[in-house]
Amino acid sequence: MIKTFEKYWFIVLVIFFKINILGFIFFTESLETEYFLKFAHQIKAEELKSKLNLFDTLFNAVLILDAGIILFLIYYGIKKSLNN
Numbered sequence: 001m002i003k004t005f006e007k008y009w010f011i012v013l014v015i016f017f018k019i020n021i022l023g024f025i026f027f028t029e030s031l032e033t034e035y036f037l038k039f040a041h042q043i044k045a046e047e048l049k050s051k052l053n054l055f056d057t058l059f060n061a062v063l064i065l066d067a068g069i070i071l072f073l074i075y076y077g078i079k080k081s082l083n084n
Contacts, residue, residue: 016069023062030055 033052
């Protein structure tokens with residue numbers, strides 16, 4: 001797996017960047033939905049709450065993926081430094 005990462009590191013970096021952009025989009029949509037929730041009627045408020053929960057879940061998933069990738073890069077760096 002490490003050999004594959006060495007070969008395709010730029011593609012992994014681009015995918016990581018795109019995941020972060022998606023996380024930012026979900027976060028801004030979540031803030032917008034929360035703002036609209038203040039002015040909505042009761043029926044519309046339930047729809048907005050479910051939409052808010054969806055965006056929060058997706059944003060948290062992106063944060064977990066970021067943390068996983070960062071931990072992998074730390075592991076890779078430590079392994080690489082110990083081998084040299």
